[in-house]
Amino acid sequence: MTTTVELTRFRVALEQADLLLAARPRMVADFQADRAGFLGAKLVRVSDGEWLDIVEWRTPEDFAASRAKGANLPGIQAFFDLIDELVSMEEGTIR
Numbered sequence: 001m002t003t004t005v006e007l008t009r010f011r012v013a014l015e016q017a018d019l020l021l022a023a024r025p026r027m028v029a030d031f032q033a034d035r036a037g038f039l040g041a042k043l044v045r046v047s048d049g050e051w052l053d054i055v056e057w058r059t060p061e062d063f064a065a066s067r068a069k070g071a072n073l074p075g076i077q078a079f080f081d082l083i084d085e086l087v088s089m090e091e092g093t094i095r
Contacts, residue, residue, distance in 0.1 A: 003039065003094040004063050006055040009087040014049050020082045026075030031055075034073055037062025050087070056094070063091060 012020050024043060031038045037058035044052040057063040071077040 004057040004060045005092045005094055006053070006057065006063055007088075007090045007092065008053045008055070009046070009050065009089075010053070010083045011050050011085040011087060012082055013084055016082050016084075017045075017049075020051070020079070023075070023079040023082060027079035028075075030073040030075035031066070034069070035062070035066045038066065060091065 021043075028041055031041070039056040039058060041053060041055040044054065046052050055063075057066070071080045
């Protein structure tokens with residue numbers, strides 16, 4: 001079985017880090033409620049102000065459908081609003 005992985009690296013102002021962490025549970029809850037194929041997510045602090053979000057999806061189609069929805073729910077929007085800069089976004093596969 002393979003799993004699709006979304007790797008998103010982004011920057012958040014240092015003074016917003018606590019707000020980002022506080023917003024995270026609601027964002028994940030919104031994903032669980034609204035995104036078919038969402039398997040889980042891990043947030044990694046790479047350095048001061050830079051983060052890596054590792055999100056697992058059942059299929060590439062589930063990931064694509066999620067991207068098409070964007071920040072359609074308040075918890076997702078609140079988390080996304082704290083991001084100052086998108087550094088990179090990649091898609092991969094776990095085998």
